[in-house]
Amino acid sequence: MKYLFFDLCIAILAGVFVCFVIFPMTALFTTTSLAELSNQLISSQVLSAVIISFETSIIVVVLSLFLGIPVAYLLAVKDFKGKVILDTLVDLPITIPPLVSGLALLIILGGNSRLGSMLCSNGIEIIFSKKGIIIAQLFVSSPFLIKSAREAFESINKNISHASLVLGASQFYTFKKIMLPLAKNGIYAGMVMTWARALGEFGATAMVAGCIPFKTQTMTVGIYQNVMSGELSVSIAIALILTLFSFTLLVIFKSRFKRQFAV
Known part of the structure; x- marks a missing residue:
């Protein structure tokens, strides 16, 4: 009985948080009719935004891995001068607002900069293109994979890698055959978070790639544009796709892949 009051308080606070998440999601699902939602889901504008978002975000996940x-x-296994600076740079895209990230990318990649003009002169268009979307998404989402993979590498017993090296294995072999398999759970988690973050990116993407329908309009950009223009049904359709995919992806990873790939 002496723990009843504490447990009750915890349960109430947890219930408040659950309601805080469920009520907005319920409102999103019940705002439009099923018929109208079905029409919007098969519209060319919605399908284009979905395809662009998935295409660019998958490329971002692959680039983040490499x-x-x-x-x-x-960062996990080496000690060197400037490690703190590198670690801070990894966290920087997470802490600064996405609009600031987008502005920085726009300045360095725009036609007025040396890099931007050099790319343009060689026929490489970054601004207002899918390449710009990929760069913006990569900038803001790759730190999630780095942080998750780093924690996984740090959790590996150092004696394992030392034993491999003492037995004559090269550093590359040790990294490929021992470190990567043991860190796979953290890498998978980082991939999921990176993918979800890339799909949900708005500020930096809008700054670098613009909001051109059927060309650079991602799902998040499409949601914003259609809300601002009064096309709420289109925004709801895109938002539902994004929400359902993110929820399904996380549930599958948490319930299946963590068990399947458990160390």
């Missing part, structure tokens, strides 16, 4: 895992490994 660029992020080496950074995560470096």
Whole structure:
């Protein structure tokens, strides 16, 4: 009985949080009719936004793996001068507003900068293109994979990698055959969070790639544009797709893949 009051308080606070999440989601699902929702889901504008978002976000996840895992490994197992600075730079895209990230990318990649003009002269268009979407999404979402993979690498017993090296294995073999398999759970988690963050990115994407329908209009950009223009039904359709996919992705990962790939 002496713990009843404490447990009751915890249950009430947890219930308030659950309501805080469920009520807005319920409102989103009940605002429009099923017939109108079905019409919007098969509209060319909605399908285009979905395709662009999934296409760019999948590329971002792949790029994050190639660029992020080496950074995560470096931060986890190596000691070097400037490690704190590198660690801070990894966290920076998470802490600064996405609009600031987008502005910085727009300045360095725009036609007025040396890099931007050099890219344009070689026929590489970044601003107002899918390439701009990918760069913006990569900038803001890749730190999630790096942080998750780093924690996974740090959790591995150092004696395991030391034993591999003592037995004559190369650093690359140890990294490929021992470190990566043992860190796979953290890498998978980072991939999921990176994908979800890339799909949900708005500010930096809008700054760099603009809001051009059927060209650079991602799902989040489409939601904002249609709300501002009064097309609430289109925004709801896109929002439902994004919400259902994110929820399903997280549920599948939490309930299945963590058990399947458990160390």
